[in-house]
Amino acid sequence: NAGVTQTPKFQVLKTxxxxxxxxxxxxxxxxxxxxxxxxxxxxxxxxxxxxAGITDQGEVPNGYNVSRSTTEDFPLRLLSAAPSxxxxxxxxxxxxPNQPQHFGDGTRLSIL
Amino acid sequence: DQQVKQNSPSLSVQEGRIxxxxxxxxxxxxxxxxxxxxxPAEGPTFLISISSIKDKNEDGRFTVFLNKSAKHLSLHIVPxxxxxxxxxxCAATDAGNQFYFGxxxxxxxxx
Numbered sequence: 001n002a003g004v005t006q007t008p009k010f011q012v013l014k015t016x017x018x019x020x021x022x023x024x025x026x027x028x029x030x031x032x033x034x035x036x037x038x039x040x041x042x043x044x045x046x047x048x049x050x051x052a053g054i055t056d057q058g059e060v061p062n063g064y065n066v067s068r069s070t071t072e073d074f075p076l077r078l079l080s081a082a083p084s085x086x087x088x089x090x091x092x093x094x095x096x097p098n099q100p101q102h103f104g105d106g107t108r109l110s111i112l
Numbered sequence: 113d114q115q116v117k118q119n120s121p122s123l124s125v126q127e128g129r130i131x132x133x134x135x136x137x138x139x140x141x142x143x144x145x146x147x148x149x150x151x152p153a154e155g156p157t158f159l160i161s162i163s164s165i166k167d168k169n170e171d172g173r174f175t176v177f178l179n180k181s182a183k184h185l186s187l188h189i190v191p192x193x194x195x196x197x198x199x200x201x202c203a204a205t206d207a208g209n210q211f212y213f214g215x216x217x218x219x220x221x222x223x
Contacts, residue, residue, distance in 0.1 A: 004155070031209070042116075042201065043156070043213040050209060058210055090155050097209040100146055103155030 002026050006091050006104035013081045013111045021076040021107050023091030031094045032074040033058070033101065034066065036087040043090065049074055050097060081111045115139045116204050118214035126222050131189040133217050135202035138183065142204040142212075147176060147187045150199045150216070159200075160187070192221045 007022045025032065033048035035058075045058030049068040063085060065077040074093075078085060088108050092101035117136045125131045133147075143164040148156035162169040162176045162185065169176050175188045189196055199216045 033211075035213075040215060042114075042118075042215040043203075045210055045212075048209055056209065059212075092155075098144060098205060098207060100158035100161060101211070103148075103157070105153065105155045 004091055004093055004102050004104035006089075006107050008107060009105070010108050011110070013078075013109065015081060015083060015111060017081050017111075019078055019081065021078075021089055021091075021109070023074045023076065023104060024072050025074075025091075025093040025102070026072065027093060027095075027102065028071060029093035029095050029102075030071065031097045031099070031101075032068065033092050034064070034074070034076045035090045035092065036060065036085075037090060037106075038087050046076065046089075048097075078109075083111050085109065086111045113138075114215070115142075115212045116202060116214040118200075118202060118217050120217050121215070122218040122220070124220045124222060125192045127194060128191045131187075131192045131196065131219055131221070133187040133189075133200050133202075133219065135185045135187075135214050136183060137185075137204050137212075139204070139206060139212075140183070141206040143207055144205050145176070145178060145185050146203045146211075147174075148201045148203065148213075149196075150201065156201055189219075192219075194221050194223050197221045 034046040035043040047066040091104045094101040146161040147159040150156040
């Protein structure tokens with residue numbers, strides 16, 4: 001039972017590059033979300049999805065895009081990476097929005 | 113502005129004693145609260161939750177207390193064990209689709 005799988009675990013980008021952080025879950029969860037964790041800031045919600053084809057913005061959505069074409073996958077795209085996006089990114093899922101979430105182990109992203 | 117606050121970045125406790133982690137919130141619409149535990153290089157894992165219709169919820173060594181009038185919740189761990197050493201996050205939601213997390217408290221349990 002893999003749970004929530006995030007790839008890659010580590011990534012270094014140059015300013016202006018684009019990339020996609022992958023997130024997949026095998027629990028048939030409807031609700032998926034992306035957070036970033038920064039020192040002294042806790043986890044902040046970037047985007048979330050309540051089901052395939054439905055996405056919405058969280059607290060800090062600027063500079064990120066998401067899509068949800070299947071129940072299992074919820075990729076996060078950085079369109080033009082900036083040093084301010086250096087962070088640890090966590091993907092999470094739950095059966096319903098108001099339930100405890102299962103988290104992946106994170107992607108540590110550095111932007112130079 | 114941070115809607116969920118954990119004002120103690122760190123806490124050290126002797127093994128066997130009680131650990132008390134605190135969390136304050138500002139949004140009176142929050143009605144469901146959770147605690148997560150996080151080890152280094154891993155994602156947070158759910159620990160315990162409480163609905164606003166209760167003031168206490170217990171699960172083994174872990175108890176969460178909610179004081180709605182003070183907008184305050186706390187997590188008690190009794191007895192504390194070295195394996196409890198981790199970062200603890202509180203989180204809250206208002207029955208919407210978004211959770212708001214605190215900044216975390218790093219607990220060290222000293223053997």
